[in-house]
Amino acid sequence: MPTAAPSSKFSVAIAAAALLIGSAAAAQPAAAPDTENGRYALSPAGDGFLRLDTRTGAVSTCTNSGSGWSCYAVPDERAAMDAEIGRLQADNERLKAELAAREPATGKTDEALPKSDSLKKAEPKTAEGERKIEIPLPSDRDMDRVMSFLERAWRRLIEMANRVQRDANGGKI
Template identity: 70%
Template sequence: MSTATSPLKFSTSIAAMTLLSSLVVGGIGSAAAQSMPDGENGRYALSPVADGVIRLDTRTGAVSTCSNTGAGWACYSVPDERAALDAEIGRLQADNERAKTELEKLKADLAARDPVVTGKIEEALPKTDSLKKADPKLAEGERRIEIPLPSDRDVDRVMSFLEQAWRRLVEMANRMQKDVSGKI
């Protein structure tokens, strides 16, 4: 029993077969120059995936994803996380070695110094409360800030200003209400 395939799947499989055949033919031509290890059919092992194939180079271990673009097949190497991790581990180990060397230098410098305190101090250090405020000085105690209170005349002026502002606000609200009610 046969199943129908879409033209896209058919053209993808034809392109994959063309790629495989070109790799096989190219591999035969270069077989004389490079000897293949025992048990291998060729240099590359291909595995199909949803959007193309994954190519494994059996000699170097490099992995690439190959897909059919509009212009033809293109392969892109997959980043090797192991190499990045190994490089980071190497960098951290080198940093550790530098830090150990510097720590040993600092310890040697510290040991070479003369001790500042040779014996136990008999007197206790005075206790101070850092949160407690110091006693005010006499000159600071004499300073005063005086704020003059407004006179009755100033209070009357402010009250009249507020009354006028309130009246204007009420008049404006009444005018708006008349305009709105007249147009409805």
């Protein structure tokens, strides 16, 4: 058996050491970059992922387009609602302060209101000296309008009955 030259033994040892160091490095998980540090949590969703920023709570949708992965922030309805509530509270406080700054109303406010109601319909007239209620009769024009309406309705009803009868008889009367 031929003996190996000392330089070849040395290169074999260096190669083995390099292989051992390389396999040890591959066995360890890759360290996350300092900027992420486990900051994002990904969940599959549709054709991409939902990305949750664990520091701020912001949610983004990430999809793979032809040019690469891109993430877009999902609108936060809660933030919009909180902003609207804040705006309304500030507006309410402003209006309260404005109302308090006004001068008090002048005049007597404890007076009784009048007994008549302006929205109430007028009662039917009573004949003088009698307790009978007079109800005005419709005019001739009103009666003509009602009769015209009833005649048209009656004609339409008869036409409809004739159509139903024709349809039931197969087009024959």
